[in-house]
Amino acid sequence: MRFMILVKATQASEAGQMPEESLIAAMAAYHEQLARAGVLLDGAGLKPSAAGWRIRHAGGRRTVTDGPFAQTNELVAGYTLIQVRSREEAMEWARRFPAPHGETADGEIEVRPLYELEDFAPGPAVDRFRALGMGQR
Numbered sequence: 001m002r003f004m005i006l007v008k009a010t011q012a013s014e015a016g017q018m019p020e021e022s023l024i025a026a027m028a029a030y031h032e033q034l035a036r037a038g039v040l041l042d043g044a045g046l047k048p049s050a051a052g053w054r055i056r057h058a059g060g061r062r063t064v065t066d067g068p069f070a071q072t073n074e075l076v077a078g079y080t081l082i083q084v085r086s087r088e089e090a091m092e093w094a095r096r097f098p099a100p101h102g103e104t105a106d107g108e109i110e111v112r113p114l115y116e117l118e119d120f121a122p123g124p125a126v127d128r129f130r131a132l133g134m135g136q137r
Helices: 021-036 087-095 124-131
Strands: 002-008 040-045 053-058 061-066 076-083 109-113
Touching (some): 002 087, 021 040, 021 076
Antiparallel strands (some): 002 076, 002 109, 053 061
């Protein structure tokens, strides 16, 4: 089972404020533990939304909107992708995740399971994703 740990953005992360060395060290130690346990698939911080854009689909049309985006609490500042045996194991790893913006700063992470190709009905479209190596356990 794959799970994504999403680090919620803050006003500081959206302003491009880089984390302190102590937080980078705590994150490195945590990700090293994940790697040693063989469950780490990927992880990265995301640049502020000012560097990105959104594409809205409505009425058969696409509209591009450049960042930044106002609702900081709806934005993601980073992620960690893990592969574990169970929801409970994912919960244990998530509980150990360092305070995402420093020990004394408010912060939030969200953990969500990813769909696996086996979750979908078999068919040619799913086979095309499988051929790309996507959604593989």
